Amino acid sequence: MKYFNKAYIQFFKELAKENHKEWFDLNRKTYEIEVKKPFENFTQDLANTIYKFDSEVNTDYKKAIFRINKDIRFSKDKSPYKLNRSCAISKFGKKDHESPGYYVEISADKVSLAGGAWSPSTESLFKIRQEISYNMKEFEKLTKDKKFIEAFGEIRGEKNKQIPKEFMEDAKAQPLIFNKQFYFWKEYPASLVCSDKLLETIISDFKTILPMNQFLRRAME
Numbered sequence: 001m002k003y004f005n006k007a008y009i010q011f012f013k014e015l016a017k018e019n020h021k022e023w024f025d026l027n028r029k030t031y032e033i034e035v036k037k038p039f040e041n042f043t044q045d046l047a048n049t050i051y052k053f054d055s056e057v058n059t060d061y062k063k064a065i066f067r068i069n070k071d072i073r074f075s076k077d078k079s080p081y082k083l084n085r086s087c088a089i090s091k092f093g094k095k096d097h098e099s100p101g102y103y104v105e106i107s108a109d110k111v112s113l114a115g116g117a118w119s120p121s122t123e124s125l126f127k128i129r130q131e132i133s134y135n136m137k138e139f140e141k142l143t144k145d146k147k148f149i150e151a152f153g154e155i156r157g158e159k160n161k162q163i164p165k166e167f168m169e170d171a172k173a174q175p176l177i178f179n180k181q182f183y184f185w186k187e188y189p190a191s192l193v194c195s196d197k198l199l200e201t202i203i204s205d206f207k208t209i210l211p212m213n214q215f216l217r218r219a220m221e
Contacts, residue, residue, distance in 0.1 A: 002196040003042040004106070007034035009193060012083050012108035019079035031068075039085040039106070040065065042199070047089050049203050050102055054210055056091050056217070057101060063093030083107055098124060099220070100182075100213035102206050111192045113202060115209040116155065116183035117216050124220045129163065129177050131219030133170040140174065142212050148184075151208045157181025182216055184209060 011027070011034055024031070044061040051059050058064070064087040072078050088094045090101025097119040105112040120128060132139045142148065143155060159178040163171060171177040186205065192198055 001045070001199060002194065003038050003045075003198060004194050005034070006194060008038065008106075009108045009190065011035050015081060016083050016108070019081055019083075021080060024081060035085060036068075039087075043087045043089075043104075045199060046087070046102075046104065046202065049199065050089050050206060053207060054213070057089050058091060058093050059089075060093070061087070063095075064089050066094050100216040102209075102213075104202060106193055108193075109190045111188040111190075111198070111202075112185065113187075113205055114183055114185045115152070115206065115213055116157075116181075117220070118181060118183050120180070120182070120220065125180055126164065127221075128182060128216060128219045129167050131215070132174060132177055133167060135215075136170065136174055139176075139215065142215055143176070145208075145211070147208045148212065151205045152184035152186050155179065155182055155184055155212075157183055184212070 007030065011030055014027070015024070040061055043064050044059075047057060047059040047061060047064060050057050066082075066086045066088070068082050068085065070080060070082050072080060084105050084107035086103065086105040088096070088101055088103050090096045091099045098117060098121060100115065100117050103112075103114040103118075105114075117124070117128065155176055157179040158181050160180050161178075163178055167177050176182070188201070192201060195201075
């Protein structure tokens with residue numbers, strides 16, 4: 001199914017040049033018809049499809065979609081609008097930065113996908129490291145899975161220089177224990193935005209990361 005057309009891409013190309021409220025207000029009808037509504041439809045279908053193989057996610061699209069308005073309070077860049085639409089399908093929706101889930105961002109020039117645990121709490125981070133230590137072989141098998149590597153490459157995230165001493169020995173064998181984030185990311189070119197294979201392609205990648213998400217969730221319980 002095709003969700004977006006060239007008008008979606010064109011809207012964000014023009015917004016990049018005219019990123020201010022006056023232009024947005026003049027083009028609000030185009031935004032509502034060509035961007036906002038299609039993205040809502042896409043997100044709802046995405047959530048419903050993910051739920052078929054991962055029943056822990058919330059399927060309410062309203063709880064998944066991020067606002068197009070930027071938070072500019074602490075930013076030097078005062079342009080008010082993001083140049084993309086994005087959503088997070090997880091247990092508690094877009095406000096949940098901890099639970100392993102599924103993220104999609106669609107702009108004029110690319111489609112970005114992500115999964116994993118973006119910002120685990122101190123307690124959850126300890127539990128993840130503990131789970132890796134207890135189940136080193138299982139975790140290593142997941143990181144070396146051929147489909148996972150082909151789709152997302154590797155687990156990413158910032159690292160701590162210091163970790164609790166009980167993990168130091170295991171961290172020599174598995175350096176990912178130093179991570180304080182456990183996420184994965186990939187990008188597709190703009191040609192996928194208007195493709196009728198958009199949802200199918202994304203779902204295929206998200207099925208690949210399900211085992212890793214489940215491992216992280218289990219750790220955080």
